Amino acid sequence: MSNNKKYPVFFISDRTGITSETLGRTLLTQFTSIGFERINLPFINSVEKTRGAVERINQAATASNLSPLVFSTLIDDECKTILSESRGEVIDFFAAFIQPLEEILGRESSHTTGLSHGISDDTKYMNRIDAVNFTLSNDDGVSTKHYPSADVLIVGASRSGKTPTCLNLALQYGLRAANYPLDADDILNGSLPELLSPYRDKMFGLTIQPERLQRIREKRRPGSSYASLKQCQKDVRTVEALFHHEDIPYLDTSQVSIEEICTTIMEKMALKRRSIN
């Protein structure tokens, strides 16, 4: 293939496609020199829909003159057969692993579709909703009164990534994640503001490179002193000194994704996820 042509990649699933997409995207990161065009085909749960998917794959094959990659988590045998007759190269997630797993576990698999991202019971859904509600009503230090029931309290300078981190902890792990913004003026003698000190054991700090913080704040409030490099440097320096002084575990978020921040927090704070679906 030439370098300027996009390689067509399909993610096919009988349900949300999240598993096939996760697998496919991870594998494709190992082929950085190729440009891929990604097409997600979720809810392929009938023979008719599978035929429709095959048609799209074959069209992409004709248009690109390539054999499209097809990451599949289909379970139904008839659908799988139809898919295998497309002009794509099918990477069958279950075929590769189910049989070895059956041997290791000494059990047959249940061969049922779409169990991974479905909903199982009310309680688990409520765990998730409760966590999201808690996180929304304890965003940005609006009040400390619910902190006793928080699983974790994220602290850091304004715009260091606290809110998306907390929302992701709530949505993906069912955790009640509060956050409190620290700025240089709150911190006297390098110590925690008094209203926060009872919660030190729940605290995890976020920090960030001042230059990156400046770019983020600048988008929020262009030209403000709040967004100036000087203010960002001061806030970061003061907050980091506080983390050291109070022995609060922390992470520099400048080069890491929200997923990595959350995984790090889970690990360092020894947090357990709640069942969410």
Place this chain on the structure above:
Amino acid sequence: MSNNKKYPVFFISDRTGITSETLGRTLLTQFTSIGFERINLPFINSVEKTRGAVERINQAATASNLSPLVFSTLIDDECKTILSESRGEVIDFFAAFIQPLEEILGRESSHTTGLSHGISDDTKYMNRIDAVNFTLSNDDGVSTKHYPSADVLIVGASRSGKTPTCLNLALQYGLRAANYPLDADDILNGSLPELLSPYRDKMFGLTIQPERLQRIREKRRPGSSYASLKQCQKDVRTVEALFHHEDIPYLDTSQVSIEEICTTIMEKMALKRRSIN
């Protein structure tokens, strides 16, 4: 194995472990009769940490008298060798697929670690943060003034799942998702409130079974008329009639997870994800 013993399962990764966890969990849904104990070991990115992981696997093997399942996305050859000498049964995601992919694509893989959930550039991070900020400031119908720049506007009865859906659309797909709560009193003659009518083409509706809505509202405001089955039935009936009358696509969220709601919305509204990392 006996039925009351938990089967130990490890998810091992050099980075967040999200890929190995997602894939492993999906595979395990095919073995519903077995109880699993899941242990996530992220950031296994050195020989030393791999040895630590092997120790934990071997301890679990001794304690359970079983061979623990080990889902791995490790890339580094030395670490993989060490892991393979544990008492666990290693399911190696990359080994299964990288070679076939190399053949199909006619390229060697780059053999680099942890590219999937890392951060690549500022722009993508900003897409995500912008989407989260937009979604937070356009939650629950606080104002309609930013609706012209929304990617999607989620409408439905109070507590039908709009907020977690919007937050997940923002965090996972980088979409600017606003939401507006509809209750029976807002809806005259089965028509959209006037302030919403310019945005009909961006609208997606959520509905829910009244009994389930009652349980959710009851947790929020116990014993209120808002949470009564009668009010829930009225709200749901009126909102569904509106969706039909105004031809707004919608989904009953009672039996589906937030992931499925989001995937359905993406598909029905033909939305494209933004790059978020």
